[in-house]
Amino acid sequence: MSLAQYENVCKAKFQEILDKQDAQYSKINSKLDNMHNRMFIDNGKPSIQTRLDRNERMWKFTTIIVTMICAAFIAQIARSVYDHMNQDRTEIIYRQDPNSQTALMIK
Numbered sequence: 001m002s003l004a005q006y007e008n009v010c011k012a013k014f015q016e017i018l019d020k021q022d023a024q025y026s027k028i029n030s031k032l033d034n035m036h037n038r039m040f041i042d043n044g045k046p047s048i049q050t051r052l053d054r055n056e057r058m059w060k061f062t063t064i065i066v067t068m069i070c071a072a073f074i075a076q077i078a079r080s081v082y083d084h085m086n087q088d089r090t091e092i093i094y095r096q097d098p099n100s101q102t103a104l105m106i107k
Contacts, residue, residue: 039048046054 041047
């Protein structure tokens, strides 16, 4: 291949390929910049990342509150069952106090 042939055919073809690649790279870069702005910047509005963080914090808070309510409910049920079982086993004996006429409870 001679230098004249390179100048006439190949150089123009190579330049055409490079121009197409540059156009594709600029499109990709603009799309990436757009995605970056949506995720992290978003001009005056909360970004997607900020909204996701808020949503995650709200879910954690809600989960903690619901867990505490369920634990309190289960503890209350367990206590009432325990009290009910102990009430059946306890014998209550009433005896008169000779001085004051009041009943004393002895377990």
